[in-house]
Amino acid sequence: MKGMGALMSKLALKDEILLKIEKPARYIGNEVNMVVKNPREVDVRFAMCFPDVYEIGMSHLGMQILYDMFNQWEDVYCERVYSPWLDLDRIMREEHIPLFALESQEPVKDFDFLGITIQYEMCYTNILQVLELSEISIYAKDRTEDMPIVIGGGPCVYNPEPIADFFDLFYIGEGETQYRTLIDLYKECKKNGDNRQDFIRKAASIPGIYAPSCYEITYKEDGTIAAMTPKYEDVPEKVKKELVMDVSSTCYPRKPLVPFIKVTQDRVVLEIQRGCIRGCRFCQAGMIYRPVRERDVNVLKEYANDMLKNTGHEEISLSSLSSSDYSQLPELVNYLIDEFRKKGVNISLPSLRIDAFSLDVMSKVQDVKKSSLTFAPEAGSQRLRDVINKGLTEEVILHGAGQAFEAGWNKVKLYFMLGLPTETEEDMKGIAYLSEKIAERYYEIPKDKRNGKCQITASSSFFVPKPFTPFQWASMNTKEEFIEKARLVKHTVMEQLNQKSIKYNYHEADVTVLEGVLARGDRKVSSVIYAAYKKGCLYDSWSEAFHNELWMEAFADCGIDLLFYTKRERSIDEIFPWDFIDTGVSKSFLLREWTKAQKEEITPNCRTACQGCGAAVFGGGVCFEDKN
Amino acid sequence: MIFIGHLDVMRYFQKAIRRADIDIAYSTGFSPHQIMSFASPLGVGLYSKGEYMDIEVNSTPSSAQAVDMLNAVMVDGISVESYKLLPEKAENAMASIAAADYYVTFRDGKNLVGDGWQDKFLAFYNQATIPVLKKTKKGERTVDLKQLIYETSPDGDGMYLRVCADSGNNIKPIQIFEAFFASLGLELPEFALLVTRLDLFTDTRESEAEPHQFVSLNDIGTIIE
Numbered sequence: 001m002k003g004m005g006a007l008m009s010k011l012a013l014k015d016e017i018l019l020k021i022e023k024p025a026r027y028i029g030n031e032v033n034m035v036v037k038n039p040r041e042v043d044v045r046f047a048m049c050f051p052d053v054y055e056i057g058m059s060h061l062g063m064q065i066l067y068d069m070f071n072q073w074e075d076v077y078c079e080r081v082y083s084p085w086l087d088l089d090r091i092m093r094e095e096h097i098p099l100f101a102l103e104s105q106e107p108v109k110d111f112d113f114l115g116i117t118i119q120y121e122m123c124y125t126n127i128l129q130v131l132e133l134s135e136i137s138i139y140a141k142d143r144t145e146d147m148p149i150v151i152g153g154g155p156c157v158y159n160p161e162p163i164a165d166f167f168d169l170f171y172i173g174e175g176e177t178q179y180r181t182l183i184d185l186y187k188e189c190k191k192n193g194d195n196r197q198d199f200i201r202k203a204a205s206i207p208g209i210y211a212p213s214c215y216e217i218t219y220k221e222d223g224t225i226a227a228m229t230p231k232y233e234d235v236p237e238k239v240k241k242e243l244v245m246d247v248s249s250t251c252y253p254r255k256p257l258v259p260f261i262k263v264t265q266d267r268v269v270l271e272i273q274r275g276c277i278r279g280c281r282f283c284q285a286g287m288i289y290r291p292v293r294e295r296d297v298n299v300l301k302e303y304a305n306d307m308l309k310n311t312g313h314e315e316i317s318l319s320s321l322s323s324s325d326y327s328q329l330p331e332l333v334n335y336l337i338d339e340f341r342k343k344g345v346n347i348s349l350p351s352l353r354i355d356a357f358s359l360d361v362m363s364k365v366q367d368v369k370k371s372s373l374t375f376a377p378e379a380g381s382q383r384l385r386d387v388i389n390k391g392l393t394e395e396v397i398l399h400g401a402g403q404a405f406e407a408g409w410n411k412v413k414l415y416f417m418l419g420l421p422t423e424t425e426e427d428m429k430g431i432a433y434l435s436e437k438i439a440e441r442y443y444e445i446p447k448d449k450r451n452g453k454c455q456i457t458a459s460s461s462f463f464v465p466k467p468f469t470p471f472q473w474a475s476m477n478t479k480e481e482f483i484e485k486a487r488l489v490k491h492t493v494m495e496q497l498n499q500k501s502i503k504y505n506y507h508e509a510d511v512t513v514l515e516g517v518l519a520r521g522d523r524k525v526s527s528v529i530y531a532a533y534k535k536g537c538l539y540d541s542w543s544e545a546f547h548n549e550l551w552m553e554a555f556a557d558c559g560i561d562l563l564f565y566t567k568r569e570r571s572i573d574e575i576f577p578w579d580f581i582d583t584g585v586s587k588s589f590l591l592r593e594w595t596k597a598q599k600e601e602i603t604p605n606c607r608t609a610c611q612g613c614g615a616a617v618f619g620g621g622v623c624f625e626d627k628n
Numbered sequence: 629m630i631f632i633g634h635l636d637v638m639r640y641f642q643k644a645i646r647r648a649d650i651d652i653a654y655s656t657g658f659s660p661h662q663i664m665s666f667a668s669p670l671g672v673g674l675y676s677k678g679e680y681m682d683i684e685v686n687s688t689p690s691s692a693q694a695v696d697m698l699n700a701v702m703v704d705g706i707s708v709e710s711y712k713l714l715p716e717k718a719e720n721a722m723a724s725i726a727a728a729d730y731y732v733t734f735r736d737g738k739n740l741v742g743d744g745w746q747d748k749f750l751a752f753y754n755q756a757t758i759p760v761l762k763k764t765k766k767g768e769r770t771v772d773l774k775q776l777i778y779e780t781s782p783d784g785d786g787m788y789l790r791v792c793a794d795s796g797n798n799i800k801p802i803q804i805f806e807a808f809f810a811s812l813g814l815e816l817p818e819f820a821l822l823v824t825r826l827d828l829f830t831d832t833r834e835s836e837a838e839p840h841q842f843v844s845l846n847d848i849g850t851i852i853e
Contacts, residue, residue, distance in 0.1 A: 015630075015735065016819045019673050024631035032643070032703055258643060260632045312643030312701070343646075344654045344662070367658045 012100040026054035029102035032258035049081040051126035059265030068253035079103035099133035108134040118156035121518035122541035161577035162521035164212035173242030208242035248296040267315035276321035277606035284466035291621030297328035317348035324353040354400030372411035380430025419463040419477040432492035439498035470593035482509040586614035634669035647701040678827035712849030726831035728793035733786035738820035746782040
């Protein structure tokens with residue numbers, strides 16, 4: 001190999017900077033399959049940002065899909081932007097280096113659009129970092145004509161209100177459908193000499209596009225919303241989510257980027273379906289991505305071949321909300337094993353319902369001694385599992401675990417939530433009891449036939465009520481309540497006969513509480529985000545960078561009561577900040593589910609019996625299976 | 629490419645070999661890995677025009693085809709120059725390195741010695757001995773750089789160097805320049821040097837009594853027709 005580094009293109013950062021920061025490869029671009037265009041030869045430059053560190057952002061499939069889609073268009077050049085890590089952040093501020101896109105290494109401020117994908121609430125301060133480092137006004141109202149249009153997308157924009165003041169536009173729903181229309185409108189506006197606000201207002205008429213500045217919000221005395229009304233006649237009252245109905249013939253990145261450094265998702269990802277039939281009442285994804293749409297298995301096989309060939313990755317994984325519900329799963333998984341195992345490709349299985357099929361494929365692709373079984377009962381008792389509509393029963397778990405133990409497995413991971421609506425002490429203790437029963441099932445196997453001790457790891461996260469779920473009305477626990485509950489579980493685990501085989505751990509409570517505020521917040525919350533950022537909050541989802549005390553100061557400074565957003569149970573007639581979005585799933589369905597939850601009544605899944613949630617309005621997917 | 633660390637360069641080539649469809653051999657077990665080894669890890673911040681790796685294959689195209697297949701999947705800044713069949717008994721590349729050639733210049737503004745630095749460097753080199761303290765895992769020891777620099781000469785704005793690179797005494801240009809600066813009462817600034825590794829050599833002499841017989845790794849093995 002000769003000539004390594006002989007042709008270095010120009011980098012935004014000097015060698016002296018790159019050599020003294022952590023992982024300089026985060027900032028230099030030039031990865032395999034990076035798209036190279038001449039920025040001077042396109043009409044529209046689109047900077048696509050994931051507001052977290054490179055290794056996280058590069059692992060996100062959605063961004064790869066849109067990157068590929070935009071760059072298929074000759075008149076658009078889409079480039080990537082990630083949050084600079086704390087070390088480079090400091091240097092860029094000290095030396096006044098504007099944030100740049102990886103491909104051209106040119107400043108983001110010179111682009112037409114800055115698109116930000118918003119995957120979790122705790123990245124909000126990173127959004128402000130990206131704007132500020134890019135030298136774009138943080139508040140949309142302060143932006144001048146020469147600044148990029150800032151547009152947000154991703155699951156968090158199903159309640160965009162806490163960050164509405166920082167964005168010119170939001171795209172509600174799946175990105176494949178309306179970006180072409182938006183880009184064409186932008187080009188037309190530019191040609192006509194329209195100004196920024198003209199474009200934003202016109203864009204508000206495109207399906208799925210929400211322009212926060214075009215709406216007026218009034219509040220009642222108690223702080224809840226009185227009304228949200230469009231300021232102009234041509235701006236719609238409701239924004240309907242966008243959805244791809246034919247997921248087998250839409251765009252998919254057959255040549256995904258291959259980073260130089262190891263990233264979180266260092267493998268080919270096959271998205272097998274969108275949506276979920278299950279209807280767990282706490283799950284936002286299960287509601288907002290309705291209806292379920294499966295990808296054709298032959299299309300997926302073709303993608304797998306192309307993507308492995310084009311990336312050289314040594315691993316492939318499947319992505320969906322509930323892979324066991326994909327109707328062609330055995331065919332797909334067996335194909336991947338037969339076709340690629342011999343080529344040294346590792347098949348990384350998603351967590352599957354434990355049955356004969358999954359145990360068979362798991363034993364083919366994993367070392368049974370090292371791998372673990374995963375169950376997500378989410379709640380410790382059957383009563384509470386009925387409340388949350390999680391179909392998994394104790395019988396099913398013990399049966400599945402038993403089968404797996406007989407086949408040689410001895411590690412089990414269990415996922416629970418604490419703080420769910422109607423939760424009692426017995427429900428919490430149920431986490432320990434269930435773990436104990438699984439351990440007991442293991443020790444039923446004769447000593448000479450089992451594989452040493454079993455290891456059960458039970459983890460609990462804390463429940464955050466999310467918009468567009470049946471629990472959107474629910475009260476959320478305080479930090480103190482969360483910690484007290486986790487201690488009770490820990491204590492109960494310690495009392496169990498097989499406590500030495502059970503490990504219990506729980507998430508951080510303070511960050512969960514903040515997530516709760518940001519998830520169901522309104523526009524008033526934006527001042528807190530801004531204040532927290534100005535106090536130095538950044539990378540809040542990274543425990544080493546999270547400063548709860550600064551956030552608490554920010555709430556106090558802004559005169560915002562955190563409990564108004566978390567603890568308060570909403571009345572059924574309250575107007576929510578996100579009510580202007582139409583996800584297809586009706587508020588009356590969600591309310592029906594909220595009532596059934598309190599009565600501990602379960603709801604069958606979409607394939608068993610349609611509940612008329614409203615998602616059939618999209619005219620496809622599971623709602624119309626067997627109906628054509 | 630100078631910002632990609634050695635482990636990531638290895639990962640890059642593992643994936644490149646798959647993209648190029650080279651029929652590489654894998655180890656057995658649940659997580660098989662490619663049988664591949666690099667001659668000498670290149671430090672972050674160094675340029676190179678001569679890196680080597682050896683791989684084991686089940687079947688192979690011709691040398692010319694393999695070079696084309698690999699270059700079709702390379703990124704800007706990395707290219708494959710040759711692909712050769714190693715003799716069956718060849719030690720793996722890693723263990724056989726004896727010397728390395730480097731070209732060294734200064735980054736802009738970092739030449740504290742000023743004009744005529746190359747003459748001063750030659751004067752430094754022409755001392756009878758150049759003792760330097762080398763820190764190792766076991767402590768410190770003194771080595772004589774004079775014995776370990778085999779050749780040096782000015783070339784354009786920089787210096788060409790051939791230095792010892794065997795496993796016991798892998799000399800880095802920065803060590804030499806630190807000693808050079810120290811001999812002038814100066815301290816080498818951070819990131820002062822632009823270093824390019826030019827080539828790697830094995831030593832074909834029969835015994836230690838004979839003079840070195842350096843042969844470029846590129847001259848080992850045969851072209852596959």
